[in-house]
Structures are given as C-alpha cells and as structure tokens.
C-alpha cells in the first residue's frame with residue numbers, strides 16, 4: 018500500500034468516533050473498494066442503530082456511515098420525545114394483531130385506500146405484534162442502566178378492533194425516574210439523560226459494545242449506490258473529508274438516513290400548499306433526502322412520498338438552505354388565544370392542530386387551497402394571543418427539538434419579542450397592521466377583519482360555546498388583555514415519512530413491484546405508518562426486522 022493511501026485510511030479511521038473492525042477490501046480490478054463489510058447501514062438514528070445492532074447480533078460485520086460527527090450527532094431520534102410503543106407482553110396477541118392489522122391495512126379508515134396491500138399489511142402487523150411487546154426489554158438489553166417510564170398512553174385509535182383488549186402501553190425513554198427538564202437535554206450525562214437523548218445514548222452504547230462487529234464511519238456522507246451488471250446493490254460510495262470512498266456490502270445496503278425535510282426539490286415534488294415558503298420542520302437539518310435520491314437512482318419506486326408527521330408550527334426567521342427551521346410550539350389551542358388565517362379569520366377548531374390524532378395530519382388542512390381565489394390562505398396562519406397567554410408559558414420548547422439542540426436560538430418569549438420574532442400590538446388593529454406588514458399572503462389582513470374575528474370569539478367565550486368550530490369549553494377564555502401578540506404558523510412538524518416503497522421486510526421495490534437485490538430502507542425514508550406518530554417504534558421494529566433479514570440474504 019502506498020504511504021499516501023495508508024495516511025488516507027489512517028485519517029479516516031481517526032475520524033471515526035468508534036473503533037474500526039472493518040476489513041479493507043482485497044485489491045482487485047473487479048472490486049475497487051476501499052472497505053468491505055457484510056452490511057452497510059447509512060445513517061445512525063433509531064432506524065440505523067436497530068438495523069446495525071440486529072445484523073451484528075446475527076453475526077454480520079457492519080459498517081455504519083453517518084454524515085455528522087459523532088461528538089455532535091443530532092439526529093431526529095436524539096431530538097425526539099423518546100416515546101416508544103410497547104404493549105404488555107402478557108396481553109392478548111390476537112387483539113394486538115387485530116389492532117395492528119387495522120392500522121396497516123386501512124380497512125377501518127374512512128378511506129381504506131390509504132392502507133397497504135393485504136399481504137403486506139398482514140406481515141407488517143405480524144412484525145409489530147411479535148416485536149413491540151419486547152421493545153422495552155430490547156432497549157434495556159442495550160444498556161441495563163436505561164429506565165423506561167410507562168406513561169398513561171394507550172392505543173391511539175380507540176375504535177380499532179383489539180384496541181381495548183390488547184394491553185397497549187407507551188413508554189418514555191429515560192435514565193431518570195422522573196422527566197422534569199427545564200433546560201436542554203443535549204449532552205446530559207447518562208444518569209440524567211431523558212427522552213430522545215436517553216434513547217440516543219442507549220442506542221450508541223449498544224453500538225459501542227458491539228465494536229468488534231460494527232464500525233461507525235462518521236463525517237462520512239453516502240452519495241451513491243454501487244450496482245453490478247444485474248442491478249444488484251453491491252456497495253456504496255461516500256464522501257469523507259472531500260475524498261470519495263467506496264465500500265463493498267456483501268449482503269446489501271440499508272438506507273436509514275431519514276426523510277427529506279431539508280431538500281427543496283423534493284418538497285416541491287411531493288408537498289402540497291407552498292412547499293418551500295409555507296413549510297417548516299423542527300427536527301435535524303441533516304436529513305436532506307439523500308437516501309431517497311440514491312434509491313431513485315438505483316431504480317427504486319416511491320410510495321406516499323408526500324406523507325409527513327406534521328401539523329402547524331411556529332418558525333421564526335431562522336433558515337437553513339433557504340428553508341425556515343421550526344420549533345416545537347407550545348400553546349396552540351390554549352385559553353386566551355386563537356389561530357387565524359392570513360386574512361384574519363378562524364378556520365378550524367384550534368385544538369385539532371396539536372390535539373391527539375390530528376396532531377400528525379393537520380398539515381392537510383394548513384395546505385388547503387381556496388377554490389374561490391386559488392390562494393393558500395392558511396399559509397402562514399397566525400397564533401394570536403393576549404398578555405395573559407403570553408405570560409403563561411414559553412412559546413417554544415427549550416429542552417429538546419431545534420431549540421434544545423442548538424439550531425434555533427430561542428431563549429424565552431421576551432428575548433424573541435426583542436428579536437422581532439414575536440409581533441406585538443397595543444390594540445388588535447395595531448397587531449393586524451404589523452402582521453400585514455410582514456407581506457406575502459398576510460399583506461391581505463385587514464385590521465377590521467381581525468378585530469371582528471376576536472370580538473366574535475370573545476362573545477362565544479362569554480356564552481360558553483364556540484359557535485364556529487365547537488372548540489372545547491375549557492379552552493374558551495377571551496383574547497382581551499392588552500397588549501396582544503402574534504407568531505406565524507406554517508405547515509410542519511417533526512419529519513417527512515413517505516419515501517421509498519418497500520416490502521414488509523424493508524426490501525426496496527422497483528416500479529414493477531420487484532425487490533431490488535441488496536437494497537433495504539428503514540425509518541423515515543420508508544415509514545410503514547399510514548397514520549399516527551409512532552415513528553420511533555416504526556424505526557426500531559423495522560430496523561430489527563431488516564437487520565435480521567439482511568443477514569439471511
């Protein structure tokens with residue numbers, strides 16, 4: 018080996034936060050690879066970690082490529098709330114299977130067509146029935162110090178068959194007995210880590226203890242799948258420190274590199290509404306749709322590509338690549354506040370935006386086009402509140418998400434007001450004029466319209482009934498104590514979840530429905546969920562399924 022090449026490989030190894038166990042591929046003109054493994058996993062969130070760990074436990078040598086440095090890795094998994102669905106393992110498996118069959122088949126939806134083909138949904142439901150009751154045990158097996166805290170949460174869709182009998186349960190990831198953070202969870206020492214931070218640390222611990230079988234190459238961005246003459250995926254090319262490296266994958270490549278929240282072209286291709294200006298996300302900025310692009314280049318097909326776990330969120334004027342970064346927004350639907358469209362009119366029961374099941378699909382309402390004017394009147398919308406509401410809570414979550422993990426510098430409401438991120442008016446009319454001055458769709462907001470909307474809402478509050486949208490009585494407190502405040506709301510949330518079409522075992526399909534040999538996808542890039550927000554559970558369940566499947570290839 019030349020000394021330059023040796024130096025390059027040494028640099029690469031030094032760049033990895035975790036020890037290298039991968040073998041350098043034998044030099045051959047037929048296989049000009051720099052490294053070789055049984056399985057290459059792209060991305061180190063929940064999906065990538067579960068796939069790599071399971072493959073390693075089934076005796077495979079695994080290389081994980083992660084574009085971020087390990088020391089500051091901020092995946093969506095790490096920024097998350099760390100909620101994991103894990104029904105009681107002593108509960109009825111029959112009921113659980115019925116529940117998950119309903120979830121994946123769509124048979125109990127008002128629009129059954131959103132479900133999977135019967136054979137696929139059956140297998141997906143079986144995987145969830147087999148694996149979810151053991152997820153807490155599986156996570157604790159990665160790090161026995163991890164405590165998983167049972168929440169009061171049950172099955173999300175209470176009318177699905179089996180929902181009541183399946184002993185459904187939801188847990189929160191934590192190394193502490195109680196979750197009560199006031200400041201960021203980012204980099205908390207293990208004994209204090211909670212939520213996504215705890216989940217991330219447990220998964221990374223699971224990877225570290227398998228370092229003889231798993232090599233993590235961080236600061237290494239996968240760019241292109243390598244296929245042979247039969248279109249089988251046999252490896253992957255990646256960029257590391259400006260150099261391109263090629264890695265052979267004997268049993269295949271698993272794309273686990275998240276969705277396309279920060280790809281403007283993909284947003285334009287897949288989103289409704291105003292795909293770039295009208296949307297924002299509050300997860301990592303490092304998911305740019307690379308996996309979907311690489312999959313498409315290798316002949317993969319797409320499914321439900323525009324699907325998201327999203328509603329409406331606040332996005333201050335902080336951008337990445339021309340796209341606003343959102344924050345986890347507190348207080349929508351609370352007393353002393355309403356949401357109006359860019360004309361100053363209410364358009365929905367505000368509680369639906371963040372409440373329960375609609376929390377993960379309200380973006381559909383946000384993106385509605387007016388058939389009268391052909392405008393997107395709800396983009397942006399405005400959360401309008403009085404002083405009582407403004408003083409009652411921070412408008413953004415400061416413990417995790419984009420604020421807690423340093424993507425958005427929100428300190429508190431007062432600081433955001435000073436920065437001009439929150440608008441203030443001593444009267445409703447003044448506030449409306451300031452909103453109109455922001456331009457775009459909101460330039461159409463007339464002070465008298467907003468005043469009329471708020472007067473009508475306040476009258477409904479006094480009468481104890483929301484005559485327009487039936488908002489719950491407990492939230493009907495008037496917007497009346499000056500000064501008044503407003504923040505813009507965009508379609509958005511945590512992540513996209515549509516993408517590459519796969520089998521129930523996560524083999525990626527081409528447009529004729531055939532599996533592309535050697536190519537797999539797990540997590541946001543190919544989410545199995547038609548609805549609901551159990552994204553972490555989806556990433557873990559299918560990571561476990563896929564890691565095993567790949568070792569059998």
Ligand SMILES: Cc1cc2nc3c(=O)[nH]c(=O)nc-3n(C[C@H](O)[C@H](O)[C@H](O)COP(=O)(O)OP(=O)(O)OC[C@H]3O[C@@H](n4cnc5c(N)ncnc54)[C@H](O)[C@@H]3O)c2cc1C
Nearest residue numbers: 060062063064084093094097098100239300540541552553
């Ligand atoms: C604030 C927030 C709260 C949430 N709360 C919950 C919750 O409580 N429960 C729940 O079920 N879901 C929750 N979610 C959603 C859930 O966190 C994600 O859907 C899930 O973590 C996705 O896992 P993943 O492995 O697919 O993606 P990620 O965890 O985002 O991992 C993808 C990784 O791929 C890397 N990557 C991207 N491109 C490349 C490339 N070309 N080469 C190499 N690496 C690459 C990225 O850097 C990233 O580290 C939340 C999300 C957010 C943002």
